[in-house]
Amino acid sequence: MSTIEETTNNSGTKVDYKEFEKEALPHMDALYNFALKMTGDADDAQDLVQETFLKAFRFFDKFERGTNCKAWLFRILKNSFINDYRKSSKEPDKVDYDDIQNFYENIKATDIKTQHAEADVFSKLLDDDISSAISDLPEDFRTVIILSDIEGFNYEEIADFIDCPVGTVRSRLHRARKMLYAKLHNYAKQKGFL
């Protein structure tokens, strides 16, 4: 593997494999993490990442050197997800944001003084509970919260990724966190942590 330095990809273009390895492969963890949270299934996430790298390699000559390779790979992954995975999976039920807002109004009075305690309560939740709450978010909201809070993208990068204005990113992120908070609050209650 390490002896391969230059070869021809599927489009017949000479590709420096070492360069591909150096530029693209370090982003595998981030891509896998994103794929896992989007598909909610480890096998699907692995297939999606594998497919993303295959496509990236095929079209590596199209990648503009010096630009953000991570963002480029994420765009490829998003397209694969939309084309091949989203169709076959059931879209989570739409969340009525007004319900979230009502819930939020109800907890206001009691929760303001207990925020630190609440953070401790959430820390008792298992990763699976949190992952499940994320999976239940509508896709548009799930995408922004994963990209921002797990992958560390800034608003401009997310806007570029979802092809929306920065204001939309901020608004969705704001709502996504509130929805997730409400879900986690319910989980914690069900488990007797609250």
Next chain:
Amino acid sequence: MDSINENITALVDNEINDSRKINELNKAISENEDLLLEYNIQSSVKNLLKERFAGQKAPLHLRESVIQSTIKSYDNPVAEPKPIFDIWSIFKSPQFAFATLIIIAAVFYFTGNSNVDPVKLFNQQSGNFNMAVQAERNFESIMKGELTVQLASNNPEELKAFFKENGVDYVCSIPTFDDWNLVGAVVSEDKGKKFAHHVYAGDDGQILYLYQVQKKYLTSTKILDLSNDMMDYLSDGNIVKVDKVDHNTFLWMSGENVFSLVSNESISKIENKFLAGFL
């Protein structure tokens, strides 16, 4: 109100550059309980997700698989679809159906659990809280000099006392060996629980890093992970041995603990001396 709430989101995300606006928002938050709640919700969710999921590793085998598949893709520029072996087609031929069924049943019956591939099991381990993944990462950090012992001592009793004093609430095994000296210990913390690690060193630069965790933290409480298949395999008394280019990894279960050893020592020496003296 929505506008100011969304600005609080932007504040939490460090997306506001105007210092005057930042000061105004901070002032508003400190004076208004609704805005304080808004700030707390936004920041607590952000911090929780970052803490739990950021930097999570892909499964160990995925990288290799991606490299292999990209290499194959240019070895065979026009990829031919692989013929798929359809097991059910065997039964379409009546003369073979019954005999084949008998043979397959016999194979399943006699092979039982022996088909489990421990290396494959190992490669399926993933996630920040996976014990096998953590052990590999810790060994890598030790070798790079990024992780050093918190207690330097070659006395096993001192190590045991150190574990206990620092919140490890299970009994640890710390055998000693002629070929390797105890170097010291580290206590790590995951989800509020403390876990024990210790290190041996040989005369020629060999490092043996041992991570031990009480079973309940991998099963009932699930503070740490190992896949169910892996736990079943270890529970049956099996040892997982993975031979890598620059190190070897072993996983096994003994008494109440699960152990993961990562080392650059030779496999044969680990098997013959370390494991033999340990199990």
